[in-house]
Amino acid sequence: MDPIDAIDDATAAAAFRRLVRHLRHRDDAQNVDLMGLAGFCRNCLSDWIGEAGALEREAARTAIYGMPYAEWKAHHQQEATPEQLRRMEESVAKNARG
Template identity: 50%
Template sequence: MEKETEIKARVLDRLIEHFDNHKEVQNIDLMILARFCRNCLSKWTVQEGQELGVDIDIDEARRMIYKMDYPEWKAEHQPEATPEQLERFKQLSQ
């Protein structure tokens, strides 16, 4: 079980690194295609921390996932969603 946990941790590290290397992949596109995004990973980090009795706030979790403060990442790497992206995302919610 310990090795399985270590493997999962390494896989998550690789996923975070992959997202960091592909900032052109927008959160809304991830939501449309996979129904999760970097923000979901941040929220899951907070939830899992709480389950383990570790106090991690959303800003700290986002720094873990985005590798910088979220407002900075958003300003540098996240353009406004296009009308087409918003429409596709809206269709998922119906």
């Protein structure tokens, strides 16, 4: 059994909410950089929460971003550089192998 499965749902949910709030606070951490480093971003989290709870995509994104995605994007998302895109592509390729 994976040790993560031994964590009770209330504890896991509290940790997840803390992660989401941390990402909301760190709006300087661009999704493309998160993807390039860790292979997931806020959009991935919203997709996962949507799949787990049968939420519509926009409702899940609003839950993760704390506002409609289009609003967050307009206020916080910067144009990705070629280097950021290259790192993201390399990282996403690792996801396919995992």
